[in-house]
Amino acid sequence: MATKKKLGSAKKFGARYGKKLKRKVAEIELEQKKLYKCPYCNHMKVKRVSYGIWQCKKCGSKFTSKAYHVTRKINVKGV
Numbered sequence: 001m002a003t004k005k006k007l008g009s010a011k012k013f014g015a016r017y018g019k020k021l022k023r024k025v026a027e028i029e030l031e032q033k034k035l036y037k038c039p040y041c042n043h044m045k046v047k048r049v050s051y052g053i054w055q056c057k058k059c060g061s062k063f064t065s066k067a068y069h070v071t072r073k074i075n076v077k078g079v
Contacts, residue, residue: 028068036070039063046070 010026036046038056045058054070055062065071 032068039070 006026007022008026009029010022013022013025032048035044036054037044038046038059038061040061041056041059043056043058046054046056048068049055049062052064052067053062054065
């Protein structure tokens with residue numbers, strides 16, 4: 001028997017929109033809600049504030065990165 005992938009938060013759509021789209025939404029929401037490593041203090045405390053804006057709860061630094069996950073390299077201009 002094939003293994004089933006869990007839909008997680010995409011269950012809210014019920015029987016609408018199809019299996020593939022719900023799986024993609026579930027993957028994106030899982031990526032954006034997990035904690036990431038801060039590029040400044042190296043602690044796993046970075047959380048998404050809004051679209052492309054991230055903030056570390058340890059050192060308080062706020063920076064921009066990709067929309068749904070933090071990239072490894074952060075470009076700092078004017079500092």
